Amino acid sequence: MIGHRRCLVLPIAAVLISLTVLCGPCLGASPAMEGMIYDPGHLKPVDSELTVKVGDPAPVFSLPSLKNGTVSLEDYLGRRNAILSFVPAAWTPVCSDQWPGYNIARDLFEQYDAIVLGITVDNLPTLFAWTRQMGDLWFPVLSDFWPHGETARRYGVLRTDGTAERALFIIDKTGIIRFILVSDINRRPDLGAIVEALKTIHSTGAN
Amino acid sequence: MKIRTPWWLVILCFLAIPTVVAAGKTPAVGDRLVDLRLPMPESADTRDYLGLPPGNSFSVTAIAGKILVIEIFSMYCPHCQREAPAINRLYQAIQDSEPLRDRVKMIGIGVGNSTFEINHFRKHYSILFPLFPDEDFTIHKAIGEVRTPFFIVAALGPNGNGRILWTGSGSMGALETFMARLNDLAKDGAP
Numbered sequence: 001m002i003g004h005r006r007c008l009v010l011p012i013a014a015v016l017i018s019l020t021v022l023c024g025p026c027l028g029a030s031p032a033m034e035g036m037i038y039d040p041g042h043l044k045p046v047d048s049e050l051t052v053k054v055g056d057p058a059p060v061f062s063l064p065s066l067k068n069g070t071v072s073l074e075d076y077l078g079r080r081n082a083i084l085s086f087v088p089a090a091w092t093p094v095c096s097d098q099w100p101g102y103n104i105a106r107d108l109f110e111q112y113d114a115i116v117l118g119i120t121v122d123n124l125p126t127l128f129a130w131t132r133q134m135g136d137l138w139f140p141v142l143s144d145f146w147p148h149g150e151t152a153r154r155y156g157v158l159r160t161d162g163t164a165e166r167a168l169f170i171i172d173k174t175g176i177i178r179f180i181l182v183s184d185i186n187r188r189p190d191l192g193a194i195v196e197a198l199k200t201i202h203s204t205g206a207n
Numbered sequence: 208m209k210i211r212t213p214w215w216l217v218i219l220c221f222l223a224i225p226t227v228v229a230a231g232k233t234p235a236v237g238d239r240l241v242d243l244r245l246p247m248p249e250s251a252d253t254r255d256y257l258g259l260p261p262g263n264s265f266s267v268t269a270i271a272g273k274i275l276v277i278e279i280f281s282m283y284c285p286h287c288q289r290e291a292p293a294i295n296r297l298y299q300a301i302q303d304s305e306p307l308r309d310r311v312k313m314i315g316i317g318v319g320n321s322t323f324e325i326n327h328f329r330k331h332y333s334i335l336f337p338l339f340p341d342e343d344f345t346i347h348k349a350i351g352e353v354r355t356p357f358f359i360v361a362a363l364g365p366n367g368n369g370r371i372l373w374t375g376s377g378s379m380g381a382l383e384t385f386m387a388r389l390n391d392l393a394k395d396g397a398p
Contacts, residue, residue, distance in 0.1 A: 101283035101324070104331050135285050188283065192323030 040092065045184035048165055051156030054180055058082075058171040059154040063119065063142040066127055071117065071140050073171065081114040081178075081201055082171045083194065086152055088163040088185055090122045090130035098166075098188050099141075100134045105191060112198035114170070117142055121149040121164055157182060168194060172201055233351035233374075240361045240369035241349045243267045245316070245339045253337045257312060268361075268369040273310040274393050276301075278379075279350065279357040282320050282328040286377065287356045291332035293379060294356075298336045300386055307386075310393045312363075314339060318347035318355060360392065 052059065062072040076082045087098055102109075102116050109116060116139035120127065123145040131141055144151045144164070152158040157165040168189060170179035179197040183189045231241050244264050248254050258271025267275060278294055280287040294315075301307045313336040317325040325338045341347055350357075353376065360373040372392050379385050 097281065097283035100285040100288065103285075104282070104288055105327060107331075108327065133285065135288070188319065190321045190323065191282075191327065192321055195323070 043185050045186065046165060046182055047159040047161070047185075048157050048182075050180065050182065051154065052169075052177055052180070054177055056177050058169065058175055058177050059151070060175075061144075061151040061154070063144055063151060064124060065140040065142050066124060066131065068140050071142055073117075073175070076115060076171075076173070077175050078173050079113075081112060081173060081198065083109065083114055083116045083198075084155075084167075084169040084171065085116055085118050086155070086157050086164040086167040086169075087118070087120055088159070088166060089120055090126045092163075099131070099137060101188075101191060102139065103135055103137055105195075106138050108191075108195050109198065112195075112202040113173070114198050115139060119144050119151065119164070121145060121152060121158075121162060159185075170194075170197055170201060231349040231351050233353055234359050234371050236371055236373060238371045240268065240359065240371055243316075243346055243349065245314075248337055248339075257314070257337065267314070268363060270312050270314075270363055272312040272363050273367065274312070274372070274389060275359075275361045275363050276311060276313040276389075277359040277361070278313070278315040279318060279347070279353055279355055279359070280315055280328075281318050281355045282324045284355045288332075290356050290378060291328075291334065293382065294336075295332065295334060296382055297379060297385055300382060301389065302335075304386070304390075307389055307393055311389050313337075316341050316346055319344055360388070362392075 058073060060073045062070050065071045073082060085099070085102065099118055102118075118137070118139060118141045120141075121144050122130070124143045127141055127143055131137055149158040149162060149164060152164040155167070155169060157167040159165060166183045166185045166187075166189070168179070168181045168183075169177055172178045178201045179194075181189055181193065181197075232238075234240065244266055246264050247259065247262055248257070257265075259265050259269065267277065276297075280290075282288075298313050301311050301313065315325075315334065315336065315338040317328065317338060318341045320328070320340050321342050322340045325340045328334065329338050344352075347353070350359075356377065356379075358373075358375040358379055359371060361367070362370045362372055373388060
């Protein structure tokens with residue numbers, strides 16, 4: 001019996017080490033975040049089902065923001081293409097890097113009349129503390145805390161544990177969803193794909 | 208009693224081995240740099256700067272010079288963004304230095320970054336030295352998944368052969384200190 005257990009130890013240890021290594025790239029990698037990021041390990045890539053599709057009118061919402069009072073999707077109708085960037089939660093891997101990347105991509109987004117709206121299910125005090133280390137974000141950061149994750153739920157990106165998917169929706173100036181990307185929660189979406197989608201929307205859509 | 212290991216556990220074990228082997232250790236002074244292969248730059252100026260022979264890819268130790276400075280960065284890392292102007296000043300100081308210009312080469316490797324993302328980083332910060340993508344984290348894993356930015360100074364050429372001379376994490380430090388270090392390391396007869 002003991003021998004059988006020994007036989008199990010090696011393969012199981014190898015698999016566990018493997019999973020740890022595979023999760024490595026998910027970790028928040030900046031020294032600025034060292035010791036501050038909660039690592040939930042490798043998560044189920046997608047844990048929700050979309051309730052909207054490309055071509056649908058975007059569900060409207062009004063959410064409290066860090067700097068701009070209450071922000072509504074309708075504020076941008078007729079003026080800007082809105083990129084909704086849902087990220088799972090504050091102080092988690094990958095998310096802690098994603099918005100700082102968008103912070104240096106402002107010119108890329110603005111050339112296509114686009115604004116980023118960053119959304120998490122966290123409350124404002126948490127978002128305040130978390131985003132302070134990202135530098136001065138140029139786009140609104142919105143709290144979908146209460147009713148908890150209601151906006152994420154209406155788009156179909158609220159996970160079963162109450163966090164959101166790593167998801168992007170691009171809504172054109174007429175309020176129609178033109179692009180949806182629900183990424184593997186453990187991976188960051190490529191900036192190039194977002195810019196390519198914006199280019200198409202700008203060249204073919206309601207400008 | 209003969210104990211039999213379930214066949215599926217044996218297969219899982221073998222599947223796990225390449226992943227474990229691929230995970231390298233953090234570079235340390237005195238180590239040999241692991242073989243980091245990068246795609247051949249499209250720009251003739253960049254190939255010329257790095258002194259690369261023809262090919263589709265190259266090993267960083269094939270770069271012509273005596274010393275190689277590698278910055279491991281990410282477009283998404285705020286620390287790397289803040290450090291970018293300082294790194295540009297370092298590159299410029301090397302290019303302005305008669306003894307160092309041909310002896311010290313610099314490259315950046317963007318971990319988890321696509322070609323689009325490193326090109327955006329280059330344009331946004333007017334980076335003058337070559338940047339390479341590591342979109343699937345292959346290089347990042349091979350160097351122990353260091354935090355970014357991370358700096359490696361390695362010896363090139365048949366005598367140096369990728370020996371690591373210095374590493375730094377978080378910041379390259381004061382420009383004058385870094386330049387003094389490079390001047391020492393690049394001297395004829397330096398260890």
